[in-house]
Structures are given as C-alpha cells and as structure tokens.
Amino acid sequence: MRTCVVLLILGLPMALPAPDSPPIEDQYLYQALPDVPLKLSDGSEARLSQLSSGKPLLVTFVFTRCAGICSPLLRSLKGAAAKAEGGFRILAISFDPRDTPADLSALAAHVGVAQKQGWNFAIAAPADMQRIAKVTGFWFQWDSTSRQYDHPGLVLVVDRGRILRMRAGGTVPAAFLQEALEETRGKLAKSYPLPGKVAFRCFQYDPATGELAFDWGAVLMLLPGGVAIVLAVVVFRRGRTRVRISMKNSLMWP
Amino acid sequence: MDAAMDRIRRVTLVWMITALVLFPAMTLLGYLIRRFQASPTPAAHPEWFYSLLTLHALGMVGTWFVSSMAGVSYLLSRYVRPSPAVSLGAFFGTLAGVVLVCLATVGGFFGAGWYFLFPLPLYPNGAWPAWATALFFGALALLGTSWLVWALDVLRAISQRYSLSAALCLHYLGASTEPEVPPIVLITTVSLIVCISGLVSAVIVLVLFAAHWAGWLNVDALLMKNLTFLFGHTLVNISLYLGLGIVYEVLPGYAGRPWKTNRIVAMAWSSILFLVLFAYFHHLYMDFAQPGWVQTLGQIASYFLSLPAAAVTIFGVLNLIYGASMRWTPASTLFVLGVLGWAIGGVAAVIDATVAVNFVFHNTLWVPAHFHTYFLAGLVFFVLGFIDHLGRELSPGEEPKGLSKFTVALLVVGAYGFVATFYWSGASSVPRRFAAYPDEVMRGAAHARTSLVFIHVFLLGMILYLWMAGRRCVRALFS
Amino acid sequence: MTVQLKALYLFLAIAALLILVFALAALSTTSSIPANASAASRLRKSFAILLGLVLLAALGLTLPNTPYPRQADVPEKVVFVVAKQFAFGLSETPITTEEQWEAVSSSAPLEIPAGALVEFRVTSFDVNHGFGVYTAGGRLLAQTQAMPGYVNRLRLRLDRPGKYPVLCLELCGMQHHEMRGAFVVR
Ligand code: HEM
Ligand SMILES: [Cu+2]
Numbered sequence: 001m002r003t004c005v006v007l008l009i010l011g012l013p014m015a016l017p018a019p020d021s022p023p024i025e026d027q028y029l030y031q032a033l034p035d036v037p038l039k040l041s042d043g044s045e046a047r048l049s050q051l052s053s054g055k056p057l058l059v060t061f062v063f064t065r066c067a068g069i070c071s072p073l074l075r076s077l078k079g080a081a082a083k084a085e086g087g088f089r090i091l092a093i094s095f096d097p098r099d100t101p102a103d104l105s106a107l108a109a110h111v112g113v114a115q116k117q118g119w120n121f122a123i124a125a126p127a128d129m130q131r132i133a134k135v136t137g138f139w140f141q142w143d144s145t146s147r148q149y150d151h152p153g154l155v156l157v158v159d160r161g162r163i164l165r166m167r168a169g170g171t172v173p174a175a176f177l178q179e180a181l182e183e184t185r186g187k188l189a190k191s192y193p194l195p196g197k198v199a200f201r202c203f204q205y206d207p208a209t210g211e212l213a214f215d216w217g218a219v220l221m222l223l224p225g226g227v228a229i230v231l232a233v234v235v236f237r238r239g240r241t242r243v244r245i246s247m248k249n250s251l252m253w254p
Numbered sequence: 255m256d257a258a259m260d261r262i263r264r265v266t267l268v269w270m271i272t273a274l275v276l277f278p279a280m281t282l283l284g285y286l287i288r289r290f291q292a293s294p295t296p297a298a299h300p301e302w303f304y305s306l307l308t309l310h311a312l313g314m315v316g317t318w319f320v321s322s323m324a325g326v327s328y329l330l331s332r333y334v335r336p337s338p339a340v341s342l343g344a345f346f347g348t349l350a351g352v353v354l355v356c357l358a359t360v361g362g363f364f365g366a367g368w369y370f371l372f373p374l375p376l377y378p379n380g381a382w383p384a385w386a387t388a389l390f391f392g393a394l395a396l397l398g399t400s401w402l403v404w405a406l407d408v409l410r411a412i413s414q415r416y417s418l419s420a421a422l423c424l425h426y427l428g429a430s431t432e433p434e435v436p437p438i439v440l441i442t443t444v445s446l447i448v449c450i451s452g453l454v455s456a457v458i459v460l461v462l463f464a465a466h467w468a469g470w471l472n473v474d475a476l477l478m479k480n481l482t483f484l485f486g487h488t489l490v491n492i493s494l495y496l497g498l499g500i501v502y503e504v505l506p507g508y509a510g511r512p513w514k515t516n517r518i519v520a521m522a523w524s525s526i527l528f529l530v531l532f533a534y535f536h537h538l539y540m541d542f543a544q545p546g547w548v549q550t551l552g553q554i555a556s557y558f559l560s561l562p563a564a565a566v567t568i569f570g571v572l573n574l575i576y577g578a579s580m581r582w583t584p585a586s587t588l589f590v591l592g593v594l595g596w597a598i599g600g601v602a603a604v605i606d607a608t609v610a611v612n613f614v615f616h617n618t619l620w621v622p623a624h625f626h627t628y629f630l631a632g633l634v635f636f637v638l639g640f641i642d643h644l645g646r647e648l649s650p651g652e653e654p655k656g657l658s659k660f661t662v663a664l665l666v667v668g669a670y671g672f673v674a675t676f677y678w679s680g681a682s683s684v685p686r687r688f689a690a691y692p693d694e695v696m697r698g699a700a701h702a703r704t705s706l707v708f709i710h711v712f713l714l715g716m717i718l719y720l721w722m723a724g725r726r727c728v729r730a731l732f733s
Numbered sequence: 734m735t736v737q738l739k740a741l742y743l744f745l746a747i748a749a750l751l752i753l754v755f756a757l758a759a760l761s762t763t764s765s766i767p768a769n770a771s772a773a774s775r776l777r778k779s780f781a782i783l784l785g786l787v788l789l790a791a792l793g794l795t796l797p798n799t800p801y802p803r804q805a806d807v808p809e810k811v812v813f814v815v816a817k818q819f820a821f822g823l824s825e826t827p828i829t830t831e832e833q834w835e836a837v838s839s840s841a842p843l844e845i846p847a848g849a850l851v852e853f854r855v856t857s858f859d860v861n862h863g864f865g866v867y868t869a870g871g872r873l874l875a876q877t878q879a880m881p882g883y884v885n886r887l888r889l890r891l892d893r894p895g896k897y898p899v900l901c902l903e904l905c906g907m908q909h910h911e912m913r914g915a916f917v918v919r
Pocket of ligand 2: 816818819861862863901902903904905909912
C-alpha cells in the first residue's frame with residue numbers, strides 16, 4: 001500500500017488501485033461516481049444518477065456466484081440498514097459479466113431483501129465497471145484455481161452523486177452507517193482524532209452515537225476548579241475555628 | 255504604627271519597587287521585539303525575537319500579577335492580616351523564578367512563548383537546548399508554588415474574619431447586609447479561588463509535560479491546550495480583577511463617597527466566579543476538535559462576563575465619580591483611566607470572542623491589541639495609581655501639578671497610540687508573533703514603525719513617573 | 734465589507750461611546766451634584782437589561798454563523814494538509830509519512846477548481862500550527878488549527894482564481910514566521 005501511495009504522490013493521482021488490498025477511504029473521498037447505465041434485476045434500465053437523486057445511496061459490489069463475502073456483506077448491510085433512520089436507497093452492482101437479472105433476483109431472495117423497499121440489484125457493463133472502479137478503488141480479479149473473483153468488500157455512501165464515506169471489509173457496522181447518514185444531513189464531525197494511543201483525551205468520539213463523550217481527560221479538566229473549591233473550603237474551615245483577631249481599622253486611610 | 259503593620263508596609267514597598275524596576279525592563283523588551291517587527295528585511299536572529307517575546311510576556315504577566323496581589327494584600331490589612339512573611343517568601347520565590355526565566359530565555363534561547371503550548375517546548379528544532387526547557391519548567395514550578403502559597407495565605411487571612419459564604423457575600427444575595435463585607439474582600443476571595451484553579455491547572459500541565467518527556471505517556475494535545483488556557487486565561491483575568499479590587503477600595507477616598515457591597519455587586523462577582531472558568535474556551539475556537547457545544551458555551555460565557563463588568567464595575571465607577579467633588583491626583587486619574595482602558599480592551603475581547611469573528615481574528619495582532627489595552631491602559635494604570643497613592647501616603651511632598659498631568663498624558667497617549675497600531679494590524683490580517691513579516695502582510699512592519707514613536711512617548715512618561723513615584727517609594731522604604 | 738472591517742468599526746464606535754461617557758462623568762466632577770442612589774439604581778437596572786438584550790441579540794445573530802462545516806453540501810474535492818516545522822504540505826492524496834510530506838511540501842502548489850467547495854483536512858506531524866488561508870493581497874480568509882493527533886475539516890469555496898498563500902498562525906518555533914504553503918485556484 002505504501003508504495004502505491006508514494007506512486008500516487010509522484011504524479012499518478014487516481015492510478016488504478018493495487019490489487020490485494022482494500023481501498024482506503026481518504027483516497028477516494030468526494031469523488032463523483034460516473035453516471036453509468038444499469039440493468040436492474042426486474043429487467044428495467046436505470047441510470048446511476050436516478051438512483052442517487054434525492055436520497056443518499058449505499059453502493060456495494062457483488063457477483064452472484066460468490067462463495068465468499070458477498071452474501072455475508074449484504075446481510076450485514078441489511079442488518080445495519082434496519083437499524084438506521086432516515087430515507088436512503090441501497091444498490092448492489094454486479095461486476096460479473098455472466099450475471100443476469102434472474103441471477104440477481106435470486107441473490108436478493110437468498111439474502112432476504114427481495115421484497116424490501118429501497119433495495120436495488122443491478123448489472124453494469126464491463127467498461128462502465130472500469131470507470132466506477134477507477135473512482136472508488138474497487139478491484140476484482142479472476143482466480144482460475146478457485147474459479148472465483150478475488151475482490152474486497154466495499155460499501156460506499158453516496159450523496160448527491162459523490163462518495164461521502166467508504167468502508168472496506170466484510171461487515172457494515174450500524175454505527176458507521178448511522179454516522180454517514182447523519183453526515184448526509186449536514187451533521188458532521190468538524191474534526192476526528194487520528195488513530196494512536198493517547199492518554200487522557202478530553203472527549204472520546206463515540207461512533208455508536210456519533211457524539212463526543214467525556215473521557216478521562218475531561219476529569220483532569222475539571223480538577224483545577226474542584227481543587228480550588230476544596231482548598232478554599234478547607235482554608236476557611238480552619239480559619240473559622242481560630243481565635244478572631246482584633247483589627248485596628250483606618251490605619252492608612254487618607 | 256504597630257510593628258506588624260510596619261512589616262506589611264515595608265514588604266509592600268519592596269514589591270512595588272520591584273514592579274517599578276521590572277516594568278521598564280520588560281517594556282524595553284517589548285520595544286525591542288516591536289523593533290524586529292518594524293524591520294522590512296527578514297529577521298537575521300529570530301531566536302532573539304522569540305526568546306525575548308517569551309521573557310517579555312511572562313515578565314509582564316508576572317509583574318502585574320504580583321504587584322496587584324501585593325497591592326490588594328496591603329489594602330486588605332485594614333480588615334484582615336495577611337502574613338508579611340509569606341509575602342516576603344513569595345517575593346524571594348518570584349525573584350529566583352525571574353532569574354531562572356531570564357537564564358532559560360536570554361541564556362538558553364527558550365522561545366516557546368509564555369504559555370509554552372504543548373508540545374512545542376519539546377520540539378525546539380535546534381533552537382534551544384533541553385536544559386533551557388528544563389530550566390523554564392523549573393522556573394514555572396517555582397513561581398507557581400510561591401504564588402499558590404501566597405494566594406492560600408491571603409485566603410487564610412480573610413478566613414480569620416469571614417466565613418467562606420460571608421467572604422463571597424452570599425448573604426447579600428438574600429436580603430441581609432450583615433456582616434458588612436467590603437468589596438475588596440469579596441473580589442479578592444473570588445479572584446484567588448479562580449487563581450488557585452489556574453495554578454493547579456499549570457501544575458497538571460507541568461506534570462503531564464514531564465510524563466510525556468520521560469516517555470511514560472503520550473499526552474493528548476487537545477487536553478494540554480485546554481489546561482494551558484485554563485491557566486493562562488485565568489491568571490491574566492484575575493490579575494485584572496485584583497487590580498479592580500484596588501480601585502474599589504481606594505477610589506472612594508478620592509471621590510469622597512462610599513462604594514459599598516450590595517446585592518448587585520455580590521451577584522456580579524459570584525457570577526464571575528462561575529463564568530470565568532468557561533470563558534477560556536474562546537481560545538480554542540479554531541480547534542475544530544473541541545465539541546461544538548463547548549464553543550457555544552465559550553461564546554455565551556465570554557459575552558455574559560461583560561454584563562457584570564459593565565453594569566456593576568464600570569457603571570459603579572461612573573456612578574461613584576458622577577458629580578462628586580473628586581480629588582484628581584495622578585492616582586485617581588489613573589484609576590478612572592484604567593477602568594476606561596479595561597472597558598475598551600474588554601469590548602475588543604468580546605468582539606474577538608465571537609466564533610464567526612475569531613475565524614479571521616484568531617492569532618492576528620488583534621489579540622495582543624485587546625490584551626495590551628486592558629493591561630497597559632488598564633491594570634498597569636491601576637497599579638501605577640496605587641503606587642502613587644501609597645507613595646503619597648507614606649512619604650508626603652508634592653510635585654508641580656502640571657508635571658504630573660503631563661506624565662499621565664504621556665502614558666495615555668503612548669499606550670493608546672501603541673495599541674492602536676496593533677488593532678490596525680489585526681484588522682488587516684497581520685499575524686501575531688511574527689519575528690518579521692512576509693510580503694503579503696508587510697504593512698505590519700509599517701504599523702510597527704509607527705508604534706515605535708508611541709513607545710518612546712510611553713517610555714518618556716514612564717521615566718517621569720519613576721522619578722516622581724519611584725523616589726517616594728524608595729524614600730518611604732528607607733525612612 | 735469584510736468581517737474584519739465590520740468588527741473594527743463596531744469596536745471603534747463602542748470605544749468612542751465609552752470615552753464620551755467617561756469624559757462626561759469626569760467633567761461632572763467640577764459641579765458637585767449630590768448622589769442620588771435610587772435614580773442610579775433605576776438607571777443601572779435599565780442599562781443592565783438593555784445590555785443583556787443586546788448581548789442576546791448578538792449571540793442569536795452570530796452563533797449560527799460559525800465557520801465549522803455543517804452544511805449538507807458534499808465538497809467536490811478534498812485536500813489533505815499536513816503541517817510540520819516549517820512548511821505546509823498540501824496534497825490530493827493522504828499524506829501519512831514524512832517522505833510523502835517532504836515530496837508534497839516542496840512540489841508545485843496544488844490546484845483547485847474555482848467555485849468548488851473544497852474540504853481541507855488539516856493535521857500536524859509535530860507541534861501545533863495554524864493553517865491560515867490568505868489572499869495574495871494578504872487578507873486572512875479562513876483558518877483552522879493544525880493539531881497533532883487530530884484532523885480538522887475546513888470547508889472553503891473560492892471563486893477568484895489566483896494564488897492563495899498559507900501562513901502559519903500558531904507559534905511553532907524559530908521559523909514560525911517563515912512557515913508557509915500555497916495553493917492555486919484555477
Ligand atoms: C509599552 C509597553 C509594551 C510594549 C512595547 C509591548 C510590546 C509587545 C509586542 C511587540 C508583543 C508581540 C506582539 C506579537 O507580535 O504577538 C508583545 C506581546 C505580549 N505582551 Fe507586550 N508590550 C508592552 C506591554 C505589555 C504589558 C503591560 C503586558 C502585561 C501583561 C504585556 C504582555 C504581553 C503578552 C502576554 C504578550 C504575548 C506574548 C505571546 O504572544 O506569547 N505587554 N508585547
Ligand atoms: Cu507553524
């Protein structure tokens with residue numbers, strides 16, 4: 001991956017992604033998805049822009065003969081989508097030229113989303129798939145020994161035709177989806193911490209709720225005020241128990 | 255006069271004479287760093303600029319903190335007995351701290367700024383050696399401990415006569431005015447509690463720094479920044495509050511009218527105790543990592559801190575002098591002018607405490623503009639007024655009236671002219687803390703050249719002042 | 734009118750008002766007017782209420798106007814910014830290593846399209862820096878802190894083509910005043 005990034009820096013932006021490793025989100029943020037024509041599982045045709053207009057669109061890539069992560073990923077997406085609030089559509093695009101609309105319907109039924117509102121299964125032409133791959137970092141490779149495509153699991157959150165968030169891997173945590181959907185509504189984190197072990201953060205970003213929660217650092221921040229109050233109380237307690245001194249007033253009044 | 259009072263008087267004079275020595279020295283440093291900025295050519299020795307900037311700022315903040323502390327302690331001794339021994343101990347601690355800070359900055363070129371934002375002191379990039387950092391931290395620890403003990407002793411003194419709730423004037427919030435508590439007691443109590451929280455925060459910062467330096471922890475930069483500003487902001491604020499305590503106590507004598515605690519004064523200062531701890535968030539508006547509600551809270555607290563200031567202190571001063579048969583001496587003149595400067599600097603601060611404005615003002619020269627206004631034309635005037643007041647009380651004798659008026663006029667013209675160039679630069683996007691300006695903001699150098707004229711005027715006023723008030727203090731000390 | 738000028742004029746107006754009021758109060762000390770406590774307390778009350786209302790109104794007007802990204806727009810471009818003593822590296826692709834930073838901080842200024850909403854993702858590899866976007870004429874347009882361990886998102890739409898210098902707005906060491914970066918709007 002590192003060599004890949006260096007190559008990109010050296011003047012090959014948007015080079016084709018390196019096989020073997022899942023794409024990293026940062027590299028493809030805000031890329032516009034090409035408006036490719038799609039053939040849907042009910043046999044009708046649609047353009048990608050039609051599916052992504054008006055509502056956020058979750059995009060994932062599958063092939064129906066997949067013996068690996070495709071079905072589990074779709075199920076995970078189904079689970080996360082069930083928990084998420086707000087309107088959005090889901091689109092699973094097949095990159096396998098052998099897939100037919102009927103194959104896709106079967107896959108939808110297999111995953112249990114055939115009747116679900118908002119779910120779309122579609123086939124993209126190989127040339128269009130290349131265009132999509134270029135801006136998303138998605139890749140697939142035929143492996144003749146296993147007779148399967150090698151490919152990463154990938155879910156895109158597309159808003160207004162652009163990639164807002166991306167997640168690589170075999171599962172989609174509900175929190176990720178919720179956070180991304182919040183972002184489509186304009187509620188976004190102004191900042192995020194980089195990974196790394198740091199002692200006493202003030203606020204810990206909680207992806208489950210999308211909120212910043214207090215961490216031990218916040219306790220350290222409250223400590224000065226607390227210590228000051230306690231010290232003041234202690235000092236005054238002791239003072240009250242002592243003999244009152246008699247004061248001479250008007251020592252230096254003009 | 256009894257012996258204890260005599261000791262208090264002497265230690266106060268020692269503090270004031272120290273302030274009168276440090277003040278010109280630190281002002282000269284200010285002049286030197288402004289000279290750097292006035293030059294149109296790239297800085298040949300930026301290490302001098304940054305280390306002198308660090309020394310100037312810490313020196314000034316320290317000078318005015320200790321002198322307002324000393325002034326307040328002296329005035330408080332009408333009612334309670336702060337220990338002159340603790341004050342003297344704090345004096346020696348401060349002196350040692352100042353020597354160490356000088357060594358670290360002028361000797362070691364430590365230049366991470368007076369509030370040494372984490373983790374810059376540990377990343378000198380070859381500009382200063384590790385011992386300079388260690389020395390600077392040592393100096394801060396020494397200063398912090400001396401001042402903490404001093405603050406606790408003044409609170410202890412107050413506690414011998416007043417309960418905590420009485421000292422905070424909580425009974426005034428109900429209908430009761432018994433026991434009667436002078437405003438200076440209330441203000442000092444509030445300020446010192448806030449001061450302690452600031453100093454504790456500094457201690458935590460130093461400990462975390464040490465732990466990070468030793469490699470035990472990887473400390474969070476955002477936490478450090480919060481703690482740093484909790485310390486920096488409160489220390490600066492309470493110095494001003496202590497200065498106001500002096501004004502509340504002394505100015506009525508010149509106006510021939512009382513200025514007493516009442517319900518509204520009590521309300522004002524207890525709200526300050528609460529709000530001031532949240533106002534420092536306005537230093538972190540440009541840290542997007544800080545949660546949004548904290549930023550909002552920061553702006554609300556900063557805005558509403560101006561309400562007690564305006565409706566109680568500023569209104570109170572105006573009400574005190576309105577139509578009074580004022581005795582206008584340098585002291586009373588400087589007090590009233592100081593409240594004006596504090597108010598003007600406060601307005602500039604509130605404007606900058608607006609998130610939307612801070613977006614283009616943060617870390618421009620607008621920031622030094624506003625705090626130099628309420629320091630130089632505010633707190634400095636309070637303390638100079640107090641020194642004049644004290645000097646005349648302890649060592650009578652008059653200067654020609656025209657001369658003292660001329661002196662005050664020079665100070666005022668010098669101070670406002672000087673800060674005006676900062677405002678001008680700030681509003682035209684010139685960044686703060688630049689040893690030399692890049693082409694895009696080269697106008698900053700022209701503004702700096704203008705300011706040099708006013709610094710000279712200020713220095714002239716200061717020399718005259720030193721000649722008048724300084725001599726008196728020295729005479730009083732050795733009488 | 735720029736925000737800076739508005740703030741300056743507002744400040745000058747209030748400062749002038751304060752000076753006027755103080756001058757009037759000081760002048761009144763030549764004619765001794767007896768103190769009128771009840772009139773003063775009534776006046777104080779109205780003043781406090783008025784000021785409170787002004788402050789509330791100002792809060793209401795300015796708080797929704799924060800520079801933090803919040804609009805539901807999707808930026809057209811992301812620019813990764815890494816500050817490090819003493820330069821800014823700007824790149825279209827993530828900067829995760831020192832070598833990458835070396836390469837981008839010394840290469841030709843990045844280009845961004847005019848009129849496009851751009852998101853700067855700003856962080857630091859060492860100390861705190863300030864990412865301050867200036868016009869070629871030296872007006873500060875926007876800023877965010879570059880803090881180690883955090884990535885701050887600053888969104889900006891620049892219509893006017895030209896070179897935009899970036900100056901460092903947080904004391905970061907001996908070459909703080911020389912620390913810079915730039916990008917070009919085309
Ligand atoms: C005529 C007297 C003074 C002069 C000529 C002067 C000059 C300066 C200058 C040129 C700067 C650097 C501005 C920048 O580019 O950021 C500065 C910063 C500063 N000054 Fe002064 N100053 C004076 C009085 C004071 C006073 C009375 C205080 C009281 C506490 C003070 C405290 C500071 C502080 C805290 C800083 C900020 C340092 C930093 O940014 O880290 N100055 N002063
Ligand atoms: Cu920098």
